[in-house]
Amino acid sequence: MTPLSDDHFGGALDGLPEALRAALPSPLTPVADERFAARGLELLLKRDDLLHPALPGNKWRKLVPNLLAARRRGDEALLTFGGAYSNHLRATAAAGRLLGLATVGVVRGDELARRPLNASLARCAAAGMRLHFVSRSEYRERADPAYRAGLCERLGLPPGTLVVPEGGSNDRAVHGCVALGRELRGAADVVAVACGTGGTLAGLAAEGPPVIGVPVLAGGFLGAEVTRLQREAFGGPRGTWRLEERFHCGGYARNTPALEAFARDFEARHGLAVERVYVAKALYAVTTLAAEGAFAAGSRVAVVVTG
Numbered sequence: 001m002t003p004l005s006d007d008h009f010g011g012a013l014d015g016l017p018e019a020l021r022a023a024l025p026s027p028l029t030p031v032a033d034e035r036f037a038a039r040g041l042e043l044l045l046k047r048d049d050l051l052h053p054a055l056p057g058n059k060w061r062k063l064v065p066n067l068l069a070a071r072r073r074g075d076e077a078l079l080t081f082g083g084a085y086s087n088h089l090r091a092t093a094a095a096g097r098l099l100g101l102a103t104v105g106v107v108r109g110d111e112l113a114r115r116p117l118n119a120s121l122a123r124c125a126a127a128g129m130r131l132h133f134v135s136r137s138e139y140r141e142r143a144d145p146a147y148r149a150g151l152c153e154r155l156g157l158p159p160g161t162l163v164v165p166e167g168g169s170n171d172r173a174v175h176g177c178v179a180l181g182r183e184l185r186g187a188a189d190v191v192a193v194a195c196g197t198g199g200t201l202a203g204l205a206a207e208g209p210p211v212i213g214v215p216v217l218a219g220g221f222l223g224a225e226v227t228r229l230q231r232e233a234f235g236g237p238r239g240t241w242r243l244e245e246r247f248h249c250g251g252y253a254r255n256t257p258a259l260e261a262f263a264r265d266f267e268a269r270h271g272l273a274v275e276r277v278y279v280a281k282a283l284y285a286v287t288t289l290a291a292e293g294a295f296a297a298g299s300r301v302a303v304v305v306t307g
């Protein structure tokens, strides 16, 4: 393991148990891809997927500052929200087990309570996470403080319960992703990242190179959300970022034949498994943008491999 620099969380990682430590900075790997080389561009992969085996990618960067806060406050439990296939719920469950913190996952879809757990939720449960299924309409109240307080009470949770939003994206998580941008500064001219809740983008952009966010959900709501997260974390807008809304391919966990063909071809060219829900869409976006002449010749184009 690389020693942690003071750059990350101002040295606050010192108190982190060995099992939760990560190798920082994550590798930045050049990839020889003729579609980029032909235009005088260099493609670089920022391998955040290698940060931690149980909390891969941006989930480590977003969760650790929340875990440190929970420890500082002496909290006994952590409650958070997610869908049936949420990477964030899995990472939270694993972190709770490693840290000895009770975790509760509020899962969207009360019909799931009557079915056998899918593989992702089974892993959450195996790590000791208590799962609480709610209807889709109740799930929409997840950000309301009064709803959250009532929920903690109904579930009998201790007063020292840290509530973390869906996807883990709060001000602490945004601060945790600032180091990602710092690691890329001077090493890349532009960076692309796939976005769910936008927390990673909000932090990455603050001190990093200009960022292109690639939303994996349809709906065009993310710009306002990133602005809100930056205001919550920094008091106002930070850095240079924009969104490319053309690559959601129908929405969350949706795929198109063109995206699937692109991802398979990328895997064959570079011998690297491409995660389909997020990373494939970011790679597809930058490869399309390169072909469209969106980047100046000589640019180093980084893509964050978030999972």
Ligand SMILES: *Cc1c(COP(=O)(O)O)cnc(C)c1O
Pocket (backbone or CB within 6 Å): 057, 058, 059, 087, 088, 167, 169, 194, 195, 196, 197, 198, 199, 200, 201, 275, 278, 279, 306, 307
């Ligand atoms: C959660 C996740 C994202 C999205 O991060 P946000 O901060 O919610 O935008 C991207 N890629 C992977 C692999 C993820 O698990």
